[in-house]
Amino acid sequence: MAVQTVASTTDSVNLGPAAALSCRECGHRVPLGPVFACEECFGPLEIAYDFSGYDTEELRKRIEAGPANIWRYAPLLPVPADVADKPNLNPGWTKLVKADNLARELGVTGGLYVKDDSGNPTHSFKDRVVAQALEAARVFGFTTLSCSSTGNLAGAVGAAAARAGFRSCVFIPHDLEQGKVVMAAVYGGELIGIEGNYDDVNRFCSELIGDPAGEGWGFVNVNLRPYYAEGSKTLAYEIAEQLGWRLPDQIVVPIASGSQLTKIDKGLQELIRLGLVEDRPYKIFGAQAEGCSPVSTAFKAGHDVVRPQKPDTIAKSLAIGNPADGPYVLDIARRTGGAVEDVTDEQIVDAIKLLARTEGIFAETAGGVTVGVTRKLIESGVLDPTKTTVVLNTGDGLKTLDAVAGTGLTATIRPTLDSFREAGLA
Amino acid sequence: MAVQTVASTTDSVNLGPAAALSCRECGHRVPLGPVFACEECFGPLEIAYDFSGYDTEELRKRIEAGPANIWRYAPLLPVPADVADKPNLNPGWTKLVKADNLARELGVTGGLYVKDDSGNPTHSFKDRVVAQALEAARVFGFTTLSCSSTGNLAGAVGAAAARAGFRSCVFIPHDLEQGKVVMAAVYGGELIGIEGNYDDVNRFCSELIGDPAGEGWGFVNVNLRPYYAEGSKTLAYEIAEQLGWRLPDQIVVPIASGSQLTKIDKGLQELIRLGLVEDRPYKIFGAQAEGCSPVSTAFKAGHDVVRPQKPDTIAKSLAIGNPADGPYVLDIARRTGGAVEDVTDEQIVDAIKLLARTEGIFAETAGGVTVGVTRKLIESGVLDPTKTTVVLNTGDGLKTLDAVAGTGLTATIRPTLDSFREAGLA
Numbered sequence: 118m119a120v121q122t123v124a125s126t127t128d129s130v131n132l133g134p135a136a137a138l139s140c141r142e143c144g145h146r147v148p149l150g151p152v153f154a155c156e157e158c159f160g161p162l163e164i165a166y167d168f169s170g171y172d173t174e175e176l177r178k179r180i181e182a183g184p185a186n187i188w189r190y191a192p193l194l195p196v197p198a199d200v201a202d203k204p205n206l207n208p209g210w211t212k213l214v215k216a217d218n219l220a221r222e223l224g225v226t227g228g229l230y231v232k233d234d235s236g237n238p239t240h241s242f243k244d245r246v247v248a249q250a251l252e253a254a255r256v257f258g259f260t261t262l263s264c265s266s267t268g269n270l271a272g273a274v275g276a277a278a279a280r281a282g283f284r285s286c287v288f289i290p291h292d293l294e295q296g297k298v299v300m301a302a303v304y305g306g307e308l309i310g311i312e313g314n315y316d317d318v319n320r321f322c323s324e325l326i327g328d329p330a331g332e333g334w335g336f337v338n339v340n341l342r343p344y345y346a347e348g349s350k351t352l353a354y355e356i357a358e359q360l361g362w363r364l365p366d367q368i369v370v371p372i373a374s375g376s377q378l379t380k381i382d383k384g385l386q387e388l389i390r391l392g393l394v395e396d397r398p399y400k401i402f403g404a405q406a407e408g409c410s411p412v413s414t415a416f417k418a419g420h421d422v423v424r425p426q427k428p429d430t431i432a433k434s435l436a437i438g439n440p441a442d443g444p445y446v447l448d449i450a451r452r453t454g455g456a457v458e459d460v461t462d463e464q465i466v467d468a469i470k471l472l473a474r475t476e477g478i479f480a481e482t483a484g485g486v487t488v489g490v491t492r493k494l495i496e497s498g499v500l501d502p503t504k505t506t507v508v509l510n511t512g513d514g515l516k517t518l519d520a521v522a523g524t525g526l527t528a529t530i531r532p533t534l535d536s537f538r539e540a541g542l543a
Numbered sequence: 544m545a546v547q548t549v550a551s552t553t554d555s556v557n558l559g560p561a562a563a564l565s566c567r568e569c570g571h572r573v574p575l576g577p578v579f580a581c582e583e584c585f586g587p588l589e590i591a592y593d594f595s596g597y598d599t600e601e602l603r604k605r606i607e608a609g610p611a612n613i614w615r616y617a618p619l620l621p622v623p624a625d626v627a628d629k630p631n632l633n634p635g636w637t638k639l640v641k642a643d644n645l646a647r648e649l650g651v652t653g654g655l656y657v658k659d660d661s662g663n664p665t666h667s668f669k670d671r672v673v674a675q676a677l678e679a680a681r682v683f684g685f686t687t688l689s690c691s692s693t694g695n696l697a698g699a700v701g702a703a704a705a706r707a708g709f710r711s712c713v714f715i716p717h718d719l720e721q722g723k724v725v726m727a728a729v730y731g732g733e734l735i736g737i738e739g740n741y742d743d744v745n746r747f748c749s750e751l752i753g754d755p756a757g758e759g760w761g762f763v764n765v766n767l768r769p770y771y772a773e774g775s776k777t778l779a780y781e782i783a784e785q786l787g788w789r790l791p792d793q794i795v796v797p798i799a800s801g802s803q804l805t806k807i808d809k810g811l812q813e814l815i816r817l818g819l820v821e822d823r824p825y826k827i828f829g830a831q832a833e834g835c836s837p838v839s840t841a842f843k844a845g846h847d848v849v850r851p852q853k854p855d856t857i858a859k860s861l862a863i864g865n866p867a868d869g870p871y872v873l874d875i876a877r878r879t880g881g882a883v884e885d886v887t888d889e890q891i892v893d894a895i896k897l898l899a900r901t902e903g904i905f906a907e908t909a910g911g912v913t914v915g916v917t918r919k920l921i922e923s924g925v926l927d928p929t930k931t932t933v934v935l936n937t938g939d940g941l942k943t944l945d946a947v948a949g950t951g952l953t954a955t956i957r958p959t960l961d962s963f964r965e966a967g968l969a
Contacts, residue, residue: 185611185636204643206903210611212664217630218708236662238638238903240941276903282644286968291955295948302950303940305900307968310955321958328960330969474731477632477664477702514729515666515941522721524728529717529736532747534754542712542733543756 353384
């Protein structure tokens with residue numbers, strides 16, 4: 118029965134190797150479509166693939182000959198085979214920076230790498246997930262790309278829609294800071310201020326999806342979420358390929374909803390299953406800000422469920438108090454022998470500065486969280502400094518300048534050599 | 544005599560194919576070293592190469608097999624052959640975006656491309672030139688990397704020095720806006736505020752270079768300028784390679800000092816000479832802001848010399864009133880059949896928004912200048928819309944948010960479907 122459904126869907130919906138949507142909780146399968154919750158148990162739907170018929174070495178060659186963006190992995194993503202020919206922002210294939218200076222400071226001897234996603238078109242990893250949602254929206258015949266957001270997602274959706282010729286409509290709280298409004302507004306789509314807070318915005322968006330007024334609208338992280346979320350798998354693929362088709366021993370991933378971490382695990386598992394990397398153990402570590410640490414709190418307490426928190430941290434892009442994928446993150450951290458840890462706002466700022474002065478990478482607060490947690494986990498002996506470790510930086514410091522606003526001049530002098538010498542700068 | 548000097552220098556200074564410094568005015572050659580002005584005529588020194596012994600097809604293969612950054616062109620740059628193994632920011636190989644939406648708006652039918660240098664590590668083309676200066680600094684034994692700057696260059700120097708393990712010291716006017724100070728300070732080097740304006744800062748830096756206090760200091764765009772400037776050649780190489788080893792018919796380049804435009808021409812000429820591209824005509828167009836348009840003013844008046852101006856424009860990164868390479872720019876524009884044009888601040892802002900809403904690229908004001916000039920030159924019939932055209936975007940809109948600060952919400956509504964419908968958004 119399930120097989121029949123899949124076959125008929127594959128005929129009509131061309132999303133490459135994506136075969137069906139499958140419930141993460143009960144396994145119930147439905148045809149590919151713009152749905153996100155299981156009709157049986159309300160569990161989250163995710164993409165089930167048909168990778169049968171792939172020859173490992175042929176696949177590896179095909180990937181290596183592909184474009185320098187996420188579409189090199191098109192055979193592993195829910196996108197049509199000709200996706201690279203369509204207009205989109207072509208994110209991904211960002212630098213995996215060998216961070217030897219940072220390694221020295223942290224005492225890592227096994228090889229430390231920063232996967233720097235600030236190199237994406239709108240300077241955050243959101244370009245990866247939005248690119249997936251966009252292709253699904255194309256296939257489903259949507260004409261408006263939408264989301265609620267207070268930051269990176271707004272820009273990623275606005276930019277991707279502009280390039281792809283979609284209408285975009287982004288919903289934000291009406292009293293957002295002017296700088297963030299500008300970053301979202303510049304792409305020329307609809308930018309709607311909602312009189313209310315971020316929860317009100319989200320509630321309104323859910324209503325809109327269920328209403329005829331929302332017909333033809335693809336909300337990237339709601340009705341397109343199963344497709345959107347898969348974009349994070351590309352981080353796993355790139356890290357492994359950039360390491361020479363090798364799994365890292367340890368990966369430190371930021372947690373907002375937790376989706377990214379679960380998809381990185383999914384991506385690594387696929388690489389093993391497809392024979393593209395050797396099957397050996399890896400540990401995944403989750404990183405949160407202390408001011409929004411529901412998952413690390415649950416991890417440390419040994420709980421399986423995550424108790425919601427009210428966020429209060431400078432790491433706004435991670436400030437989700439009730440992370441949907443929290444329980445799955447706990448599973449993965451425990452299964453792989455990893456951990457979930459958190460750092461204070463002060464430690465976040467210190468870590469941003471540490472990464473900038475050692476490697477010349479100016480990270481968003483989320484990058485301060487992962488680098489700070491890495492430092493903390495090394496000091497506590499949880500992370501093994503003799504192993505190959507990859508730390509994710511998912512965004513750009515230019516978007517969270519306020520976090521390091523205290524940084525400034527190291528000296529002020531008169532424009533004379535005497536003044537220069539007096540300041541001890543020679 | 545000159546040959547002997549070169550030979551002995553090549554033995555001691557390993558900068559790959561760089562053979563000597565040669566005066567652009569009188570041709571006098573001196574050994575490679577941290578000097579920038581001709582001892583005979585005070586003309587600018589630039590790198591002379593020895594490309595003899597290169598086989599075209601071998602070179603092409605070597606480049607194509609190289610890393611996805613400027614070091615794929617190491618055989619054509621003043622850097623050691625093993626440069627890619629040294630710690631630096633590895634800039635370049637940024638996207639050449641086929642801008643079909645923008646082409647439609649501008650009526651270009653021959654293929655329109657945006658070379659988007661906002662994808663560089665610190666989000667401007669300055670990473671390219673600083674990377675060259677850094678390698679020269681290494682070879683000359685400098686330990687401090689320095690510059691005067693009010694913007695992109697400060698960040699590029701700070702970041703590159705951090706990663707490469709150099710001390711950095713950046714000089715800025717003491718009253719620079721806080722946001723720009725933070726962007727420069729975050730990399731942890733010395734950031735010195737000079738009591739005075741930008742001219743005072745530059746005067747002081749010149750004094751410092753001539754003083755024992757400045758020993759061991761490499762000022763990227765002063766005593767390392769001949770090396771630094773060559774970084775812009777990589778823009779020409781990348782554009783040609785990304786077009787499939789083909790010259791574009793028309794290129795639109797922003798003009799600050801004019802150096803970038805002259806080096807793009809130099810790069811294209813080298814590709815022709817080396818047989819990497821077919822030798823056919825191309826036109827180079829220079830783009831300025833009306834509020835700082837000394838070169839376009841001279842071009843339109845038919846002058847060979849450039850009369851200095853006092854800059855007053857939002858395009859701060861192009862605001863050099865007395866551009867050192869202005870006369871060379873005039874030569875190139877005239878020789879290739881190009882032109883130099885300028886646009887108002889209002890046209891710059893319009894062009895930033897046009898590029899963002901058509902291609903999802905958020906450009907710095909300098910990108911608004913090139914896109915605006917492209918539009919103007921098409922309208923006036925100077926630029927041929929049936930020819931392949933490449934427009935440079937050399938920086939990131941996140942760094943000049945103020946320019947589009949007027950951009951904002953398209954509507955404000957209550958969080959209800961009724962309010963949504965009333966606003967005409969359904």
